[in-house]
Amino acid sequence: MWLSPIFRSPMRDYGYDVADYLDVDPLFGTLADAEHLIAEAHARGIRVLLDFVPNHTSSEHPWFLDARSSRDAAHRDWYVWRDPAPDGGPPNHLVSQFGGPAWTLDRATGQYWYHSFLPEQPELDWRNPRVREAMLDVMRTWFGRGIDGFRIDVLWMIAKDDAPWADAPVGPGPDGPGSDPRGALAHGDGPGMEPLLEALRAVADEGPDRVLVGEVYMPPTRLVRYYGVEGRGAHLPFNFALVTARWDAASIRAAIDDYEGALPAGAWPNWVLGNHDQPRVATRVGAAQARVAAMLLLTLRGTPTIYYGDELGLPDAEVPPARVVDVAGRDPERSPMPWSATRPNAGFSGATPWLPLVAGAAGLSVEAQRDDDGSMLSLHRRLLAARRASPALHAGSLELIDAPAGVVAFDRRHAGEVVRVLLNLAGAPVAAPVDGDWTCLAGTHPGRDGASVRGTVVLDGDEGLVLRRG
DSSP states (O other): OEEOOOEEOOOTTTTSSOSEEEEEOTTTOOHHHHHHHHHHHHHTTOOOEEEEOOSBOOTTSHHHHHHTTOTTOTTGGGBOEEOOOTTSSOSSOOBOTTSSBSEEEETTTTEEEEOSSOTTSOBBOTTSHHHHHHHHHHHHHHHHTTOOEEEETTGGGGSOOTTTSOSOOOOSSTTOOOOOTTSSBTTBOOTTHHHHHHHHHHHHTTSSSOEEEEOOOOOHHHHGGGGOGGGOSOSEEOOOHHHHSOSSHHHHHHHHHHHHHHOOTTOOOEEESOOTTSOOHHHHHOHHHHHHHHHHHHHSSSEEEOOTTGGGTOOOOOOOGGGOOOTTSOGGGGOOOOOOSSSGGGGSOSSOOSSOOOTTHHHHSHHHHTTOTTSHHHHHHHHHHHHHHOHHHHHOEEEEOOOOTTEEEEEEEETTEEEEEEEEOSSSOEEEEEEEEEEEEEESSTTOTTOEEEEEEEEOTTOEEEEEEO
């Protein structure tokens, strides 16, 4: 279970502007509540990851308040400052991920501070050893409180291009691809990344069974850098290929092939379909294909990440202008989780949530789907059960195989077991040849589970099958 930031924050970016890394914001409860949650999760066999935001703090963090007090302040060099351009304007024309200049003038000290996001999110300078040690100590503190790992926010940004911060486009990121011809990022992915990755990993390795997940928006050839030299980096640098690729068989097949081909020896893959920064998969590809996408996610080699609500098939919510809260327009994919078909606010809260529920929340709720064998929730449960029971699915190799147009097909193999996955990414039926005798472990459409398949199988439009040989 991955928790978005729970730290004390002014909430300009809803927790991603941290004013105190070691305390819990009263909006969410207390530090004792957090420790209780961790303990109760562990009692149920659930491990807890915490969102770690090392690239920037809030402008209200005591470090930055001190940094602004004087050019000679103790924390001045913890952040990135530059003198104005000759005309008094920003040092260069670099823009932030949220639009507008990436520089804000501090009139009292006459210099600009740097921010990849909001002006209220000043950038820490990880080239400063005191910054590194302070942030590593934050990790140690939360590990000591029982956290099992971290999802590291915008991991690629903590190492800046030593150019230093010259004029350049933002490049790939939450707001889409940029046009940097270097294939690098002016906001990060700098040459000093490897030692920082090694330092983060060393802290995780101070205890057993800890994991680091890195947010990295990059093509596979650059993404794999974040596994670190000889695996001394993030265990799972997030792979967003299924989020950014066109949803057609050729593009998805290429995304799988490119990623598998780029992985270093011994690296464990991972796949992501959605998160809090992207339109939901049911909105991107439609309700029918969202079921196919779920089957793809849960049968590919590696660790899958499921964004809350995707297991229900939630679409983006309609958010009226008066209820918009996010500065970057990401409210629709952050709507509340509907638990109940009958309780107020679909059982999410007795209070009015920050954001509206999706349309038809009662019918999409956990309660409405739990006992419906044809529901999206039941499909996820069947796929997860098949994954746990099948050595080939949870630990096997992956080989893409030839398939009719519109179909993505691959085999998973381990310890003599062969599992074949057939996914029709088109709306029309298609016949797919299969050699030998197979049994259906799971299908996106009701009634297929347990069926025998031999010779040829006809996939309905928007249908996927998981078959076991024999």
